[in-house]
Amino acid sequence: MGQRARVIYNPTSGREALKRDLIDILNVFEQAGYETSAYATTPEPDSAKNEAHRAALEGFDLVVAAGGDGTINEVVNGIAGLEKRPKMAIIPAGTTNDYARALRIPRDEPLNAAKVVLKNQTVKMDIGQAGETYFINIAGGGLLTELTYDVPSDMKTIFGYLAYLVKGAELLPQIKPIQMSIEYDDGKFEGEASMFLLGLTNSIGGFEQIVPDASLDDGKFSLLIVKTASMPQLLRLMTLVLNGGRHINDPLVIYKKTSKVIAKPLNSDRMMINLDGEYGGDAPMTFIDHKQHIEMFADLDAIPDEQLTGEDRAIEEDARKFVEEVDKLPEGQTDDNKK
């Protein structure tokens, strides 16, 4: 029997671009040798997840996730728990498209992303698990993770938002540290920290410097623990992020590779967990990296600089503004406890 592909697409994402190009997209997968059919997701919770699960059990060889990062996450959640997992292809049509960026899949036109399948190049991607839920890009805990994702909708990028906060310095949010215990493969951190992050790819919120050397298939998370909750220090660390990822060598940051993490709050503080940008329950939580768990089509020969989109340029511009605003802060605001 020939190979079969199921295209699971969100008809509402990307200004309905997927819907418009669907016939052409289906044709690309037919050209690649798959007998191809399509499923439009619905507004009901888990519709993409349930369909991916069903398609895998039906024996489909390839599941194509077409939509924003939310749709891709759902498709992964539909198949990651199964013994026999189909291959995946990704057609990005969201706002930040972190996952497509990590796989070097074109983010300009859905049809170009579909055509990646014709190159017949795949990566067996690591997938994270937190409790019963799988994540593909990032998990985190602590108060700063809420700040990171809670970008007002009229602020296009996270650094645009931060630049705005720094400008009206009195608006700088107070960040409360949490007493936490973070156990990793070869050690344990216990103490006060504002947040921890676990990166599976190096693409977070459109940036590639936050976990600079994350490999896609080494079976390890890049763990980042930020030991300070002082806003001036956090601003300083963020400018280091933008300066070539130099934050990872800072004494206020712990940076480790690990295949498992157990995170717990140490006092009665609440520690909310964020999985791929969504609330994912409260710690204590155990995180496991499933090495090379899902085989995905990718275009790893593509040169990232040639794939920059308007969105990327907006992020870069906002990051530049942010650094400018931090530079303008009075001296004492960014070096309060440098020792």
Ligand SMILES: Nc1ncnc2c1ncn2[C@@H]1O[C@H](COP(=O)(O)OP(=O)(O)OP(=O)(O)O)[C@@H](O)[C@H]1O
């Ligand atoms: N047919 C539909 N009508 C309305 N909403 C839908 C439909 N199908 C899926 N959704 C909703 O779309 C959301 C997932 O969006 P997705 O991640 O694909 O794109 P996005 O939100 O545009 O991406 P991004 O977050 O990157 O901007 C889910 O909340 C899901 O319930």
